[in-house]
Amino acid sequence: MKVSIIIPTYNEEEYLPTLLKSIKSQKFDDYEVIIADANSTDRTIKIAKKYNCKIIKGGMPGIGRNKGAEIAKGEILLFLDSDLKLSNNYLKKVVDEFESKNVDIGITLMNPLSKSKRDKILHDIANTFMIIFEKIKPHGAGCYGIITKKEIHDKHNGFDKNLSFGEDTDYIERIAKNHNFKVLRSSKIGVSTRRLEKEGLKKLLKQYSKSTFNDLRGIRTHADELEYFFGHEGDPIEENEIIKKIEILKSQKAILSIDEKNNAQLIMGTKENKKENKESKKETKTKPIFPGNNLPVKSQKAIISDKKRIFYAVCGEGMGHAIRSAVIIEHLLKKYNIWIFASDRAYKYLKVKFDNVFEIGGFNTVYENNKVKNTKTFLNAVKVAPNNLKEGYETLYKKAKKYHPNIIITDFENYSNILSKILNIPLLSVDNIHMITKTMIDYPPEAQREMLKAKGVIKSYLIKPKKYILTSFFHPKVKNPEKAVIYPPVIREKIRSLETSVKDYIFVYQTSPSNEKLIKSLKKLNRKFIIYGYNQDKFDGNLRFRKFNEDKIYDDMKDSKAVIANGGFTFISEAIYLKKPIYSIPAKGNFEQLLNGYYVEKLGYGIMTRDFDIKTAENFFNNLDQYKKELSKVKNHDNSKLLKEIEDSIEKYAYEHLMDKNEF
Numbered sequence: 001m002k003v004s005i006i007i008p009t010y011n012e013e014e015y016l017p018t019l020l021k022s023i024k025s026q027k028f029d030d031y032e033v034i035i036a037d038a039n040s041t042d043r044t045i046k047i048a049k050k051y052n053c054k055i056i057k058g059g060m061p062g063i064g065r066n067k068g069a070e071i072a073k074g075e076i077l078l079f080l081d082s083d084l085k086l087s088n089n090y091l092k093k094v095v096d097e098f099e100s101k102n103v104d105i106g107i108t109l110m111n112p113l114s115k116s117k118r119d120k121i122l123h124d125i126a127n128t129f130m131i132i133f134e135k136i137k138p139h140g141a142g143c144y145g146i147i148t149k150k151e152i153h154d155k156h157n158g159f160d161k162n163l164s165f166g167e168d169t170d171y172i173e174r175i176a177k178n179h180n181f182k183v184l185r186s187s188k189i190g191v192s193t194r195r196l197e198k199e200g201l202k203k204l205l206k207q208y209s210k211s212t213f214n215d216l217r218g219i220r221t222h223a224d225e226l227e228y229f230f231g232h233e234g235d236p237i238e239e240n241e242i243i244k245k246i247e248i249l250k251s252q253k254a255i256l257s258i259d260e261k262n263n264a265q266l267i268m269g270t271k272e273n274k275k276e277n278k279e280s281k282k283e284t285k286t287k288p289i290f291p292g293n294n295l296p297v298k299s300q301k302a303i304i305s306d307k308k309r310i311f312y313a314v315c316g317e318g319m320g321h322a323i324r325s326a327v328i329i330e331h332l333l334k335k336y337n338i339w340i341f342a343s344d345r346a347y348k349y350l351k352v353k354f355d356n357v358f359e360i361g362g363f364n365t366v367y368e369n370n371k372v373k374n375t376k377t378f379l380n381a382v383k384v385a386p387n388n389l390k391e392g393y394e395t396l397y398k399k400a401k402k403y404h405p406n407i408i409i410t411d412f413e414n415y416s417n418i419l420s421k422i423l424n425i426p427l428l429s430v431d432n433i434h435m436i437t438k439t440m441i442d443y444p445p446e447a448q449r450e451m452l453k454a455k456g457v458i459k460s461y462l463i464k465p466k467k468y469i470l471t472s473f474f475h476p477k478v479k480n481p482e483k484a485v486i487y488p489p490v491i492r493e494k495i496r497s498l499e500t501s502v503k504d505y506i507f508v509y510q511t512s513p514s515n516e517k518l519i520k521s522l523k524k525l526n527r528k529f530i531i532y533g534y535n536q537d538k539f540d541g542n543l544r545f546r547k548f549n550e551d552k553i554y555d556d557m558k559d560s561k562a563v564i565a566n567g568g569f570t571f572i573s574e575a576i577y578l579k580k581p582i583y584s585i586p587a588k589g590n591f592e593q594l595l596n597g598y599y600v601e602k603l604g605y606g607i608m609t610r611d612f613d614i615k616t617a618e619n620f621f622n623n624l625d626q627y628k629k630e631l632s633k634v635k636n637h638d639n640s641k642l643l644k645e646i647e648d649s650i651e652k653y654a655y656e657h658l659m660d661k662n663e664f
Helices: 016-024 044-050 061-071 090-100 117-132 150-155 167-176 194-199 201-216 241-248 260-268 271-282 297-305 320-332 344-351 374-403 414-423 445-461 516-523 550-558 569-577 591-602 614-622 624-631 640-661
Strands: 003-009 031-037 054-057 076-080 105-112 144-149 181-191 309-314 337-342 357-359 407-411 427-431 467-471 484-487 506-509 529-532 538-540 543-546 562-565 582-584 606-608
Touching (some): 003 061, 016 031, 031 044, 044 054, 054 061, 076 090, 090 181, 144 150, 144 167, 320 640, 374 414, 414 427, 506 550, 562 569
Parallel strands (some): 003 031, 003 076, 031 054, 309 407, 506 529, 529 543
Antiparallel strands (some): 105 144
């Protein structure tokens, strides 16, 4: 016999008929169906008999699958959950691909048994991640068509019966270490979304976030910790669909762990250090620097003096992240070894300033007429995600395996966050974006929906760094002072050294050239404007367009009467430093820009409007002296306190990490 289909069940009278009917309708017929039932109290057994299934006593899912495999006659084992539905000709397509590609263990792609667009998007994303990580770290979650050879199943002793949760992920992980794993593309399997519909997305994500985090650290989570039970009174049981989607993103420590021995050697450094370590074993009476380890004192001192290795990852959206990071990196390089990872404009900017700069993928917001286009942004993200994730993550992971960073610093860059969790490396967040989530901000009441959406995105980008080091020109109350701290914005030395004056023009800076309405309005004003952001170099009446030039833009900004900009944090911060009144026109849909513009107006540094208005603009120009008066009260700071905070955090968390891992 070619295939044995094994299905664990408990009270599945509602869903099992759909699966068995879809199996029976297959053109491929060289199979048997084994039902491993955990004492169902409904019609599950009766239904299984109706479809001529073999019925055996099961238990928890892993136990049931193993018992089914014990009596299986097929060369190939196909493990299915009971609420699935096979697509047309699924068995033939999957078996043909499995054999023709010389696969030892595989998993099939998913398609939700739901008409919801949300469910379709979730499953498409899950499928994409499975394919992206196929060769990086074989994995899978849920028995959505796990297929393997019986001899390999037996060799690896099947599913771990001691695991009450995540046994399917563990199963794939163990077998894929030494065998060929593949995500089979030839056919998709229909997946029920019943738990998602019943429990709700928010509850399930919260309930199983602990499991995800533990798996990233290589720790298995017991079902009781998650309030997950194989069995509900009068309700069908099975692995939770949302859990399975989350586990798609999980990382297996066995595949991605750092070689501890090599890491220890790297930390110890030179041959001389190793020789010193060997010779100093005789120093047994000296009090150790780091209690609880067995290395001699001289070797411990060598570790302390070793130059720490930092991965610094930078978001490529706009230029603010790159400008801030360049100032910080330049300072840190005096003391540490640093590898830099960035996307898009940030990569190009940092590449000419530093060595060891590597390009990774990133996501960019799509703007039209100064408005965020959510649908186009999402579609663009989906389009570039496979390459971005594969190349970006691979770059970070390979460099991490080679250089073993002591700490990762991220300026709102996502892949470094994933790497941190997978390799259990301390993560520091240095940005202004987390002001939205970590402080008690004020904002326009009508912007609450935008605020909630922004918070959701921000929280998904970074997960529990050791500390949030925030930069801001406004200072709301911090929610948790032990985890977050605010410092003044990072200002480039070039800006700090400028001597300002006031000439008869307004400086205009746009992060996107999409705001054509602004240009039309400016032409109607009897004032001169110097404009950056449209990638043009020309005169057009009262408008002077310039292409970006780092030296020229400084001169134009320092001598302007005032500035007109979106709501970009770095530009606004530098305008405040130079005491230039600000007219902020945040891009619609960009809450971070809206927040910056809101505080510009609240603090009296200028005004903020959703659209550029000629009458409002004239009022702004007529009140420049009042804005300058408020700006004159702002005390300019250097970057020293922020840089010290970053250094202290590096030392603290790198040391704690070494102590936790006992790497010395």
